[in-house]
Amino acid sequence: MKYPFNNPIQKNRQARWLVWFCVIGGLAGGSWPVSAADKSSATLLAEYRGKGIAVIPRPARIEPGEGRFTLKAQTTIAASLMAETIGHYLADVIAPATGFQLKVVTEASGHTPADAIGLSLSGEVERFGDEGYELQVLADRVAIKAAKPAGLFYGCQTLRQLVPARFGSLVQAANVEWSVPVLKIVDQPQFVWRGVLLDPSRHFISKQGIKKCLDWMAYHKLNRLHLHLTDTDGWRVEIKKYPRLTSAGAWADLGDGVRIGGFYTQDDIREIVAYARDRYVMIVPEIETPSHSGAAMVAYPELNCFGTRKTAVSFGIDPLCGAEYCPGNDEVFEFLDGVLAEVAQLFPGPYIHVGGDEAEMRYWGECPKCQARQKKVGNLHAWFMERVKQMVESRGRRIVGWGGVASGAVFTCWDNDGSGGWAAAKGGWMSSCPPATTIISTIISSGRRSRPPMISIPLRPAPG
Numbered sequence: 463m464k465y466p467f468n469n470p471i472q473k474n475r476q477a478r479w480l481v482w483f484c485v486i487g488g489l490a491g492g493s494w495p496v497s498a499a500d501k502s503s504a505t506l507l508a509e510y511r512g513k514g515i516a517v518i519p520r521p522a523r524i525e526p527g528e529g530r531f532t533l534k535a536q537t538t539i540a541a542s543l544m545a546e547t548i549g550h551y552l553a554d555v556i557a558p559a560t561g562f563q564l565k566v567v568t569e570a571s572g573h574t575p576a577d578a579i580g581l582s583l584s585g586e587v588e589r590f591g592d593e594g595y596e597l598q599v600l601a602d603r604v605a606i607k608a609a610k611p612a613g614l615f616y617g618c619q620t621l622r623q624l625v626p627a628r629f630g631s632l633v634q635a636a637n638v639e640w641s642v643p644v645l646k647i648v649d650q651p652q653f654v655w656r657g658v659l660l661d662p663s664r665h666f667i668s669k670q671g672i673k674k675c676l677d678w679m680a681y682h683k684l685n686r687l688h689l690h691l692t693d694t695d696g697w698r699v700e701i702k703k704y705p706r707l708t709s710a711g712a713w714a715d716l717g718d719g720v721r722i723g724g725f726y727t728q729d730d731i732r733e734i735v736a737y738a739r740d741r742y743v744m745i746v747p748e749i750e751t752p753s754h755s756g757a758a759m760v761a762y763p764e765l766n767c768f769g770t771r772k773t774a775v776s777f778g779i780d781p782l783c784g785a786e787y788c789p790g791n792d793e794v795f796e797f798l799d800g801v802l803a804e805v806a807q808l809f810p811g812p813y814i815h816v817g818g819d820e821a822e823m824r825y826w827g828e829c830p831k832c833q834a835r836q837k838k839v840g841n842l843h844a845w846f847m848e849r850v851k852q853m854v855e856s857r858g859r860r861i862v863g864w865g866g867v868a869s870g871a872v873f874t875c876w877d878n879d880g881s882g883g884w885a886a887a888k889g890g891w892m893s894s895c896p897p898a899t900t901i902i903s904t905i906i907s908s909g910r911r912s913r914p915p916m917i918s919i920p921l922r923p924a925p926g
């Protein structure tokens with residue numbers, strides 16, 4: 463994934479994390495459907511705002527009513543069987559701003575008593591799907607029902623957004639009436655894959671930073687976190703079989719005694735994966751191949767065609783030898799198999815992203831081992847990616863790549879017009895693409911010789 467440098471850079475050392483929020487297109491979208499019977503968007507939004515209804519993304523159907531439900535210290539959360547965990551989550555997120563420690567009680571019947579927020583699983587899969595829900599706010603109670611826990615969880619997020627903005631505060635706010643407008647919302651996502659891409663390789667993001675992002679994603683009903691874990695700028699995931707990946711490959715020496723970087727231990731990864739799972743977010747790890755791998759070359763120079771002369775991670779591609787693995791070297795495939803084995807154990811999701819783009823093949827053209835291999839197999843890049851695909855598929859996972867890296871791969875694309883993603887979507891593959899027309903980018907430099915992080919914010923839905 464190439465880093466887009468053609469944006470204005472503003473110095474700000476405070477901005478340490480966040481990189482690229484992918485706005486999702488194709489089968490992966492950023493908006494939820496609007497009822498055909500709705501009035502114009504502008505009229506509706508004005509009407510909703512007037513009633514204190516502001517939910518992002520806009521729910522599929524909103525039926526405003528009259529009056530308000532007021533949350534009080536004695537309000538209970540009445541959770542049906544299997545909904546208690548979400549009940550406790552809701553109590554936990556309500557507590558900081560309100561100071562209320564809401565009691566969670568079990569209501570096996572699914573009935574919501576007065577002065578309660580009811581959470582019930584209805585079993586109506588055809589109506590709600592995996593992630594849909596119905597939220598009914600009456601003057602004396604709130605009832606959320608769904609077919610699956612994810613839907614119930616999203617109903618809770620909508621409820622959170624309907625309360626005054628200070629509801630999200632982490633410190634107790636005084637003199638606020640915590641009330642919600644009477645209404646009924648029936649909602650279901652239009653797109654299965656609603657994602658964010660974070661790039662802790664270019665800029666290391668702390669474990670707490672990742673968790674913050676996951677909280678933010680949950681609040682907006684986003685459900686896929688793509689983590690770009692390796693590149694030339696740093697290797698960020700501990701691999702027990704190859705410890706130098708993180709002892710050497712996770713750190714950059716900026717001179718004058720300044721050393722930056724970091725990595726996630728395997729315990730950190732397990733903690734992040736569990737935190738994501740509790741928020742209905744699937745993590746898609748990315749291990750770049752065959753290019754964008756300079757940090758691995760720093761740790762294990764023999765993986766490169768000519769060996770690297772660098773002794774520490776630096777930013778950008780090493781002009782001396784590139785950042786590509788040597789396809790002519792069998793040790794490279796033993797290495798990648800060992801890495802992917804541990805990655806597959808750490809990340810339980812069905813996808814592993816393996817990069818695949820921007821290989822600088824001129825180094826392969828100068829390498830005797832690569833040339834010998836090419837005589838036998840033909841296209842070195844295609845052959846390389848097929849081998850990586852076999853490693854991933856042998857562990858029951860599907861590969862994701864930047865573009866069509868191998869047969870059967872899931873496409874992602876970062877190009878400006880998203881054409882690769884649309885082509886993939888038409889071909890039936892899942893895709894995510896951040897077309898420039900749907901995002902605004904802010905690039906902030908965090909220091910000398912450092913890659914600037916980029917934050918992209920959705921402005922409007924991707925074209926359908």
Ligand SMILES: [Zn+2]
Nearest residue numbers: 767788829832
């Ligand atoms: Zn080579």
